[in-house]
Amino acid sequence: MKKSRFPLYITIAILVFFYLPIIIVFAQSFNASRFGGAWKGFTFDWYWKLFSDKNIWHALTNTLIIAVSSTFVSVILGTIAAFALYKYKTKLQVSHNVLIYFPLVIPDILMGISLLLFFVSLKIGLGLLTIFLAHVTFSISYVAMVVLGRFQDFDYSIMEAALDLGATWWTAVRKIMIPYLMPGIAAGGLLAFTLSLDDFVITFFVSGPDSTTLPLYIYSMMRHGSPSVINALSVLMVAFTFIVVFISKKLLEAKE
Amino acid sequence: MDDFLILDGISKSFGKHKVLDNISLTVKKGEIFSFLGPSGCGKTTLLRICAGFEEPDSGRVILNGVDITKLSPNKRQVNTVFQNYALFPNLSVFENIAFGLRVSGIKESQLNDEVGKFLELIQLTSHAHKKPDKLSGGQKQRVAIARALINKPNVLLLDEPLAALDLKLRQRMLVDLDNIHDEVGITFLYVTHDQSEAMSLSDNIAVINEGKVEQVGTPAQIYEAPRTSFVAAFIGDTNFFEGDVIEVDEPYSKLRVDGFTEVLAYNDKKIKKGDKVHISIRPEKFTLSIEKPDLSEKYNSIKGKVEEIIYLGYHTKYWVRVNEFLVETKRLHDRYMLDEKMITWGDEIWLSWHADYCYRLWQSLKAKLKKRRTSYK
Ligand SMILES: Nc1ncnc2c1ncn2[C@@H]1O[C@H](COP(=O)(O)OP(=O)(O)OP(=O)(O)O)[C@@H](O)[C@H]1O
Ligand SMILES: [Mg+2]
Numbered sequence: 306m307k308k309s310r311f312p313l314y315i316t317i318a319i320l321v322f323f324y325l326p327i328i329i330v331f332a333q334s335f336n337a338s339r340f341g342g343a344w345k346g347f348t349f350d351w352y353w354k355l356f357s358d359k360n361i362w363h364a365l366t367n368t369l370i371i372a373v374s375s376t377f378v379s380v381i382l383g384t385i386a387a388f389a390l391y392k393y394k395t396k397l398q399v400s401h402n403v404l405i406y407f408p409l410v411i412p413d414i415l416m417g418i419s420l421l422l423f424f425v426s427l428k429i430g431l432g433l434l435t436i437f438l439a440h441v442t443f444s445i446s447y448v449a450m451v452v453l454g455r456f457q458d459f460d461y462s463i464m465e466a467a468l469d470l471g472a473t474w475w476t477a478v479r480k481i482m483i484p485y486l487m488p489g490i491a492a493g494g495l496l497a498f499t500l501s502l503d504d505f506v507i508t509f510f511v512s513g514p515d516s517t518t519l520p521l522y523i524y525s526m527m528r529h530g531s532p533s534v535i536n537a538l539s540v541l542m543v544a545f546t547f548i549v550v551f552i553s554k555k556l557l558e559a560k561e
Numbered sequence: 562m563d564d565f566l567i568l569d570g571i572s573k574s575f576g577k578h579k580v581l582d583n584i585s586l587t588v589k590k591g592e593i594f595s596f597l598g599p600s601g602c603g604k605t606t607l608l609r610i611c612a613g614f615e616e617p618d619s620g621r622v623i624l625n626g627v628d629i630t631k632l633s634p635n636k637r638q639v640n641t642v643f644q645n646y647a648l649f650p651n652l653s654v655f656e657n658i659a660f661g662l663r664v665s666g667i668k669e670s671q672l673n674d675e676v677g678k679f680l681e682l683i684q685l686t687s688h689a690h691k692k693p694d695k696l697s698g699g700q701k702q703r704v705a706i707a708r709a710l711i712n713k714p715n716v717l718l719l720d721e722p723l724a725a726l727d728l729k730l731r732q733r734m735l736v737d738l739d740n741i742h743d744e745v746g747i748t749f750l751y752v753t754h755d756q757s758e759a760m761s762l763s764d765n766i767a768v769i770n771e772g773k774v775e776q777v778g779t780p781a782q783i784y785e786a787p788r789t790s791f792v793a794a795f796i797g798d799t800n801f802f803e804g805d806v807i808e809v810d811e812p813y814s815k816l817r818v819d820g821f822t823e824v825l826a827y828n829d830k831k832i833k834k835g836d837k838v839h840i841s842i843r844p845e846k847f848t849l850s851i852e853k854p855d856l857s858e859k860y861n862s863i864k865g866k867v868e869e870i871i872y873l874g875y876h877t878k879y880w881v882r883v884n885e886f887l888v889e890t891k892r893l894h895d896r897y898m899l900d901e902k903m904i905t906w907g908d909e910i911w912l913s914w915h916a917d918y919c920y921r922l923w924q925s926l927k928a929k930l931k932k933r934r935t936s937y938k
Contacts, residue, residue, distance in 0.1 A: 460645065460647060462643050462645060462647040463647045463648070463649055463650070465612075465614055465634070465641075465643070465647070466641070466643060466647040466648075466649070466708075467649070467660065467664075468614075468633075468634045468635045469612060469613075469634050469635070469639075469640055469641045469709075470635075470640065470660050470661035470664060470708065470709075470712060471635045471636075471661055471664045471665055471712060472635055472660070472664045473635060473664075476664055480660075481649055481651070484651040485650060485651055
């Protein structure tokens with residue numbers, strides 16, 4: 306029987322669909338033309354502009370502060386939530402699960418508006434703190450879901466075995482449970498980090514005057530600034546993501 | 562030897578379901594003591610109470626004279642071999658075994674020596690740096706045992722440690738377990754639903770059914786002199802009869818078993834004319850012969866017809882119809898196919914057995930008796 310070429314064509318089509326835009330952005334970031342389009346010669350100008358723009362650095366700092374802190378907090382809270390969902394099977398189990406699932410399925414815009422109303426009614430000034438709280442709110446759910454997946458085939462009797470051998474509960478958690486959950490915690494943390502990095506909709510609602518994050522700034526640049534600088538920024542972000550994914554993959558392989 | 566571990570009136574319920582009902586047992590120092598019972602009878606729950614993972618609703622656990630009922634698991638001088646091994650997946654064999662010593666904060670050099678000794682005991686020295694998922698079932702089991710033994714517990718609890726292994730490996734591990742027990746001299750509390758495991762390993766067995774202790778005794782006592790119909794049926798095969806005492810002539814009495822015959826039985830406790838009694842006779846206690854045997858008056862003998870035969874190699878099971886009863890019997894072969902007379906379907910044969918082989922049951926289950934009359938089990 307002759308092998309059909311069809312799957313190959315599909316694969317190529319999908320790859321083109323995914324990566325062509327990125328390639329175009331990559332090429333345009335070196336295009337001397339101010340608004341993209343026709344090739345006007347090679348230049349590093351946009352990258353220089355990018356690095357000399359103070360606002361971008363400010364936005365980037367904000368973004369990183371929020372991403373790191375919200376990831377840190379949501380990893381801890383999400384893991385604890387996953388443990389509770391795994392360990393305590395009560396009558397309220399279903400409603401607890403729904404509570405954790407909810408932020409995953411609710412539209413961002415709803416979440417953004419409701420958080421905004423919430424903060425305003427509590428008279429919390431919009432700024433980095435509110436963005437941080439908002440990001441923690443949805444990140445917890447992602448972390449909890451990923452860690453819960455890891456818990457699914459966790460045999461609680463290994464915790465009992467550790468206690469049985471004289472370990473305190475905390476030692477058992479540290480030496481047995483957390484190492485076991487680590488792949489899930491790391492994956493959940495990575496997910497939370499990237500979600501926080503590029504969240505636009507929710508951040509848009511809860512940000513204040515001085516707390517512009519990178520996605521928000523890019524949006525305003527789209528409207529008022531130069532698209533070519535955005536291209537350069539995009540290329541750097543893709544490169545950064547690629548490096549992070551590559552490193553985390555290497556780390557996981559090394560652990561095997 | 563002293564009573565070492567005492568379970569005193571332990572009861573435990575999960576919701577409305579009473580899993581353990583007033584269990585009292587004493588275990589002697591250094592012995593292998595088994596909890597034997599069918600699935601769901603509460604063996605694991607009882608073991609978990611000994612380990613400290615469950616607290617009984619009432620009753621006490623006393624180890625070496627100290628009440629440990631409320632002590633947390635990590636403070637008890639008791640270690641467990643879990644049913645599913647429960648090895649730490651992220652640690653190597655060495656680290657698994659070393660875990661108990663590490664949390665007790667022992668010096669590194671001493672730790673290496675000690676772990677090395679136990680690796681040798683379980684013959685896994687060359688596998689020390691493997692992760693548990695790279696081991697076979699029997700190897701995992703041995704690691705679990707070494708890990709539990711390294712803290713030198715007063716009692717080692719084993720929860721069906723061999724259930725997941727195949728028959729051959731199980732038999733080898735039984736021998737290994739026995740050797741390890743001889744080596745370390747620690748009291749073993751062994752949970753199993755497998756009567757042959759319990760019989761071959763234990764010094765004493767407690768047969769448990771539906772959360773109650775049916776009988777405690779040595780393997781021989783449990784097998785040869787079951788006190789209840791449950792024990793008789795659970796440990797090995799047996800035949801049940803229900804009869805009325807029609808004549809007492811100490812130490813024997815004559816019973817009339819409806820639908821069977823008159824049976825001469827040994828009186829293991831006081832009995833009087835007119836009493837209703839239940840007896841059990843093991844299949845191998847019957848002698849089968851083609852001619853009417855010439856035996857003393859202490860023997861019962863009756864004629865029957867062979868209805869079913871199962872050849873099992875070293876022995877054959879015969880179900881013999883005697884009036885309304887189908888009696889299970891067993892015959893060992895030493896000269897099968899030589900000069901041993903063959904017995905086949907439909908043969909009229911004689912069953913005979915000594916009066917001493919009729920065991921009086923202290924309590925019986927009517928329903929079970931009726932079923933046994935016709936079933937082939
Ligand atoms: N944590 C629990 N919550 C509710 N019911 C339980 C719990 N643990 C055990 N049971 C019930 O208690 C009964 C006895 O359980 P246990 O595990 O002690 O049985 P077992 O004798 O060890 O059985 P097996 O041979 O199958 O392991 C079972 O009916 C079980 O459903
Ligand atoms: Mg069990």
